[in-house]
Amino acid sequence: MDLGKLQGTTISAQVLNDKVTLLNIHNEHASAQVSLFGGQVLSFRPHRDGRERLYLSKLARLDGSKSIRGGIPVCWPWFGLHKEGSSLPAHGYMRVRQWQLIDLVESVEGTVLVLKAGDTSGAGFTGNAELELHISIGSQLRLELFTRNTGSEPFPLSCALHTYFAVENIMATTLDGLTGTYSDKTRNWAHLETPKPYAFSGETDRIHLVASTTVSIDEPQCNTTVKSGGHDSIVVWNPWSACAGNFPDMEADDYIRMLCVETALTKGFTLAPGRTHLLVQIIS
Numbered sequence: 001m002d003l004g005k006l007q008g009t010t011i012s013a014q015v016l017n018d019k020v021t022l023l024n025i026h027n028e029h030a031s032a033q034v035s036l037f038g039g040q041v042l043s044f045r046p047h048r049d050g051r052e053r054l055y056l057s058k059l060a061r062l063d064g065s066k067s068i069r070g071g072i073p074v075c076w077p078w079f080g081l082h083k084e085g086s087s088l089p090a091h092g093y094m095r096v097r098q099w100q101l102i103d104l105v106e107s108v109e110g111t112v113l114v115l116k117a118g119d120t121s122g123a124g125f126t127g128n129a130e131l132e133l134h135i136s137i138g139s140q141l142r143l144e145l146f147t148r149n150t151g152s153e154p155f156p157l158s159c160a161l162h163t164y165f166a167v168e169n170i171m172a173t174t175l176d177g178l179t180g181t182y183s184d185k186t187r188n189w190a191h192l193e194t195p196k197p198y199a200f201s202g203e204t205d206r207i208h209l210v211a212s213t214t215v216s217i218d219e220p221q222c223n224t225t226v227k228s229g230g231h232d233s234i235v236v237w238n239p240w241s242a243c244a245g246n247f248p249d250m251e252a253d254d255y256i257r258m259l260c261v262e263t264a265l266t267k268g269f270t271l272a273p274g275r276t277h278l279l280v281q282i283i284s
Contacts, residue, residue: 009111011104019064023101027111029138035071037064039099039115039133042071044141044283053141053224053283055166055258059249067095069249070258072143072281074133075160077125079235079266088124091162094131110138127155127271140284147277154272160235160264161281165217165224167259170200170238174218175261178234180210200259203240207233207266215261228263229280235262 014022020037033043044053056070067073075091082088089096094117103114117131128151136142143161167173175198181191185205194208211232217224228234237260239247244255263281271277 008106016062017064020062025111025137027137029110032137034113034135035068036099036101038068038095039074039117040068040071041135046139048139051222052166055164057250057254059251061249070164073162074145075162076131077157077159079158079160079264082124084124093122110136112136127151140282142282145279147271149271149273149275152273154270157269157271157277158265159279160262161279162260162262163281165259165261167257168219170256170259172220173259174199175215176218177212177215178208179212182206182208200238203243204236204238206236208236209233217259217261225284226261227282230278231263231265233264233266235264
């Protein structure tokens with residue numbers, strides 16, 4: 001596919017090595033960066049304010065040796081640990097697979113990149129599926145993850161758009177829009193009520209069981225809106241100081257500058273033959 005100058009979009013390919021190619025996209029609305037390794041959006045800056053919405057670790061490995069720490073990893077075909085245990089990678093294997101750019105569509109609203117996973121088979125998954133990610137870059141960033149069951153048998157599916165948001169200071173950041181109970185990994189998965197105000201003072205690893213459609217990340221000088229569809233949960237994660245230091249691809253104090261708010265399917269879902277599931281996240 002020709003990635004040269006289009007009518008309203010400039011897109012260039014940056015080949016880092018034999019595994020990682022980055023696409024740099026600029027149009028009248030925004031700029032963005034997408035890695036074909038992992039099918040992962042790494043950056044999104046709307047021109048209206050020039051503010052980066054996504055966190056990307058300065059220590060992120062861009063050599064294809066592991067998943068990229070930051071941006072919007074695609075967790076698929078399972079979220080979290082596989083039921084068979086730790087011998088299988090957490091959050092599935094699509095974060096370290098190659099994706100292909102199969103189409104590019106321009107409109108007055110922006111640019112849509114259509115990425116397709118070259119291979120969806122792997123240990124821990126017995127289904128037959130096609131996986132596409134549509135990335136719409138405009139005044140908003142819209143991600144649509146399509147899972148199609150191309151086989152003759154149903155298969156279980158859990159997945160997430162594991163978005164790392166950039167914040168100025170997590171201790172001055174609050175969330176609005178979450179309600180009901182959440183399951184807390186840091187407390188042996190106890191079910192607790194969503195706090196109000198929703199502030200952060202320590203390690204946070206929560207699956208919110210009410211599928212809120214709109215969540216606001218509120219900071220003193222700005223806010224970021226996250227809209228979701230096709231999900232049954234919202235996951236909120238920040239490793240805080242004790243855990244962040246355990247990640248070799250993350251600076252020890254980076255927990256201050258990031259917050260994951262994830263559009264997720266976690267409760268147990270079965271995709272029937274011939275059917276398609278669509279997971280959507282919109283960032284503004």
